[in-house]
Amino acid sequence: MTQPAPLAETVAAIDAHGARVQGMFTDIARGYDRANRWMSLGIDVLWRRSAVAEVLPGSCADDGSRGGVAPGSVVVEGSHAAADGPLRARILDLCAGTLDSTLELHRRYPQADIVGGDFSAGMLAVGEAKLRGAARERLVAREMDAHALPEPDAAFDAVFCAFGARNLSDLETATREQLRVLRPGGRLTVLEFFRPRGLFSRAFHACYNRTVLPVVGWAATGNLGAYLYLPRSIGAFVTIEDYCALLDRVGLQVIGQQRLFGGVAGIVRAERPRGGA
Numbered sequence: 001m002t003q004p005a006p007l008a009e010t011v012a013a014i015d016a017h018g019a020r021v022q023g024m025f026t027d028i029a030r031g032y033d034r035a036n037r038w039m040s041l042g043i044d045v046l047w048r049r050s051a052v053a054e055v056l057p058g059s060c061a062d063d064g065s066r067g068g069v070a071p072g073s074v075v076v077e078g079s080h081a082a083a084d085g086p087l088r089a090r091i092l093d094l095c096a097g098t099l100d101s102t103l104e105l106h107r108r109y110p111q112a113d114i115v116g117g118d119f120s121a122g123m124l125a126v127g128e129a130k131l132r133g134a135a136r137e138r139l140v141a142r143e144m145d146a147h148a149l150p151e152p153d154a155a156f157d158a159v160f161c162a163f164g165a166r167n168l169s170d171l172e173t174a175t176r177e178q179l180r181v182l183r184p185g186g187r188l189t190v191l192e193f194f195r196p197r198g199l200f201s202r203a204f205h206a207c208y209n210r211t212v213l214p215v216v217g218w219a220a221t222g223n224l225g226a227y228l229y230l231p232r233s234i235g236a237f238v239t240i241e242d243y244c245a246l247l248d249r250v251g252l253q254v255i256g257q258q259r260l261f262g263g264v265a266g267i268v269r270a271e272r273p274r275g276g277a
């Protein structure tokens, strides 16, 4: 059977590393979801669900559990919005890939307007094909490079990023961009395979990622190189402690860390201070 031609990227990566990563993800896009499910036995779905649970700042967003406004609505205290009815929250899912996390965000916050941003046209095309019903109205997929977001300052109540940060060419520049597009009081949530430090997580990554993962990834996508890159990118990434220090340095206030599966993955939550830079 003839494979359809890969989609052309419309957003240029900032450097050679970015261009390689972009081409790699577009190449594996059609088998990416299958590879994730096979490799993690579905655990990635549970991790995404945990990460998505507290994406909107509790002080200004109602998750519906208190019987107030609809999930994903934002009540801006003291403004006309509180009298006229709640505004809809805006969430950016950065490095959104095939929109799995974007759809999970939509399930959690059905009233929110969500942008799924990624520089791989192929990944976004696979994701867009999964959108049905209300998700088509609330979710928009947009090609963008994480180092130069095509979004105005303070445009989002929350920025979410799952398994994307590790691939970036310049983590600090991209983090400053996330800070810029968050409104004061807005929240950043990052789910990532940080470089492991504990004995269990180091042993797990060393064994599993170098054996099972490349074989299963190759079987699901036909691209062995991409799944040899994954363990390398984890080894070259920062630890969760170093990442929190970076957030602090650029002006984001870390409000929580969660280690998943003995530290194999982690979730970091941070907020843009109110009244800060």
Ligand SMILES: C[S@@+](CC[C@H](N)C(=O)[O-])C[C@H]1O[C@@H](n2cnc3c(N)ncnc32)[C@H](O)[C@@H]1O
Residues within 6 Å of the ligand: 018, 021, 022, 025, 094, 095, 096, 097, 098, 099, 100, 101, 117, 118, 119, 120, 123, 144, 145, 146, 147, 161, 162, 163, 164, 167, 168, 169
């Ligand atoms: C491992 S996938 C994660 C996809 C999705 N968030 C998930 O959880 O399945 C990493 C994604 O980050 C995207 N990405 C990497 N570097 C990027 C950059 N500089 N700008 C935008 N997207 C980028 C890739 O195209 C890819 O879709």
